[in-house]
Amino acid sequence: MRVLVTGGAGFIGAHVVATLAAAGHESVVLDALLPSAHPEGAPSGLPGDRVVVGDVRDREAVADALAGVDAVCHQAAMVGLGKDFADAPLYVGCNDLGTAVLLAEMAAAGVRDLVLAGSMVVYGEGRYDCPRHGTVRPGPRAEADLRAGRFEPRCPDCGAE
Numbered sequence: 139m140r141v142l143v144t145g146g147a148g149f150i151g152a153h154v155v156a157t158l159a160a161a162g163h164e165s166v167v168l169d170a171l172l173p174s175a176h177p178e179g180a181p182s183g184l185p186g187d188r189v190v191v192g193d194v195r196d197r198e199a200v201a202d203a204l205a206g207v208d209a210v211c212h213q214a215a216m217v218g219l220g221k222d223f224a225d226a227p228l229y230v231g232c233n234d235l236g237t238a239v240l241l242a243e244m245a246a247a248g249v250r251d252l253v254l255a256g257s258m259v260v261y262g263e264g265r266y267d268c269p270r271h272g273t274v275r276p277g278p279r280a281e282a283d284l285r286a287g288r289f290e291p292r293c294p295d296c297g298a299e
């Protein structure tokens with residue numbers, strides 16, 4: 139499979155590219171190499187079988203990166219808390235508009251499979267209750283559960299959903 143990893147030069151994206159390669163998949167990286175994410179300059183030897191230095195808000199760059207791609211892992215984002223509220227348009231541009239441009243170009247290219255990064259900053263840590271053990275902190279979901287489409291976290295004591 140050939141996978142477009144947006145933000146593939148970043149912390150999560152670089153691990154995704156390495157994991158794809160280890161599993162025998164090809165990757166295309168689309169990354170704008172934002173100075174805020176790469177204060178020491180562009181990393182040398184970017185991962186990926188093909189690298190497009192470009193912005194997810196740029197339709198042409200996204201369309202180019204999508205050529206021959208089967209699925210997309212969208213990790214390009216401005217992350218962390220802004221230092222200044224004046225940065226808000228930049229965050230909304232990269233994160234919201236960028237995702238919208240990506241989705242529009244995926245629709246045009248007929249690419250239908252997307253993994254979208256989420257963050258606790260958006261969805262919160264949540265609270266989990268077991269009918270027998272009360273409030274609990276579940277560990278990571280088991281791969282077998284994920285493969286079977288079971289996303290409900292399990293009680294660390296009794297395994298109940």
Ligand SMILES: NC(=O)c1ccc[n+]([C@@H]2O[C@H](COP(=O)([O-])OP(=O)(O)OC[C@H]3O[C@@H](n4cnc5c(N)ncnc54)[C@H](O)[C@@H]3O)[C@@H](O)[C@H]2O)c1
Pocket residue numbers: 144145146147148149150151168169170171172175176192193194195213214215216217231232236255256257258
């Ligand atoms: N790092 C974590 O622990 C963590 C935890 C939860 C969620 N996430 C989510 O994972 C995603 C990736 O986070 P990360 O930690 O790898 O961040 P990062 O800053 O290390 O990487 C993001 C990459 O995206 C690129 N980028 C930013 N805006 C872009 C644009 N407009 N066009 C093209 N490239 C652009 C940057 O240059 C950078 O290489 C984010 O959505 C983040 O919220 C990360």
Ligand SMILES: [Zn+2]
Pocket residue numbers: 268269270271293294295296297298
């Ligand atoms: Zn329990």
